[in-house]
Amino acid sequence: MAGIFVGLIVASSFAFLTVHPDRFTFVSLTPNTLGGNNPAASGRDPLVWPFSRDSIWNLPIGSNARYVWGGIRHATSMAYFTDADILVLEPSAPATTVYANSDDWGAGTRCSAQGGALFTAPIPADFVVPGSHQGSPDGDTPNAAAAILAADGHTIIQTQPFARCGGQSPTSHYMFRSEDLYGTGETGSHGGSGLSALGGTVRLGELVPGGTIRHSLKLNIDSANFYPGFGGYRWPAWKSDAGGAGYGGSIPEVRMGSLLAPKADFPTNTLETEPGKILAAAFRDYGGYIVDTS
Incomplete structure (x- = not known):
């Protein structure tokens, strides 16, 4: 299972899902430990539904959750883009070396190896991820x-920004702490928050007629909404953007890592499309963590 998955919804889309701005809220909760650190033990395929039952990505919002007004600003313009997560979950694929490239979000393409080997991991030989300024549907940069499952079937290697231009070796730059596919999986390669690329993604078979999303989601929100104090982040995030000191929000609860959700009484049946209802139900039941800026 290797692919580029849309794991994030831009702020304007989430505002649409909530319909009524007075229902757009912030949830603050401390998860209860449910036990059972093996997803396979509960009949789940960890490649499709990863992480343990007590992972932040799998915990529903409890009945005692405390909701705080989030004050998310209305969008003043609209644009379509995706912030796609790159998931490579093929532990039996050929061992492939990923090389250092520091083009990052600049004028370079990310295509060529500029330094030594960062790591070696199983990656299908035909798996291509366009670099910067290569016509990617996900934008120029x-x-x-990326989250790449190691050959042991447990270790998730996490890195950003990953690229594999046609006919060239894969490249990346920043490395993040590894996680276990069977563990809690909180941290990862979203540079704005340090949260997971694998957790919170919309997966195949979920956003389809009759589908259900049984896990939390992820959000990119305009940094004008983030409170700059306390480092600009809160658990489960462990960092904020490099420009975090310039965040423009005034509500202390809204920071990188905050969990956003409509209240439990949000009428999902009033939405007009089935995809909207599926996403709204997931946001209501599980919420969406802020992982990056838009």
């Missing part, structure tokens, strides 16, 4: 947060 996509964030390209």
Whole structure:
């Protein structure tokens, strides 16, 4: 299972899902430990539904959750883009070396190896991820947060921004702490928050007629909404953007890592499309963590 998955919804889309701006809220909760650190033990395929039952990505919002007004600003313009996560979950694929490239979000293409080997991991030989300024549908300089499952079937290697231009070796730059596919999986390669690229993604078979999303989601929100104090982040995030000191929000609860959700009484049946209802139900039941800026 290797692919580029849309794991994030831009702020304007989430505002649409909530319909009524007075229902757009922030949830503050401390998860209860449910036990059971093996997703396979509960009949789940960890490649499709990863991480343990007590992972932040799998915990529903409890009945005692405390909701705080989020004050997310209305969008003043609209644009379509995706912040796609790159997931390579093929532990039996050929061992492939990923090389250092520091083009990042500048004028370079990310295509060529500029330094030594960063790591070696199983990656299918035909798996291509366009670099910067290569006509990617995800923009000229996509964030390209990647999660790659190692040959042991447990270790998730996490890096950003990942690229593999046609006919060339894969490249990346920033490395993040590894996680276990069977563990809690909080941290990862979203550079704005340090949260997971694998957790919170919309997966195949979920956003389809009759589908259900049984996990939390991820959000990119305009940094004008983020409170700059306390480092600009809160658990489960462990960092904020390099420009975090310039965040423009005034509500202390709204920072990188905050969990956003409509209240439990949000009428999802009033939405007009089935995809909207599926996403709204997931946001209501599980919420969406802020992982990056838009």
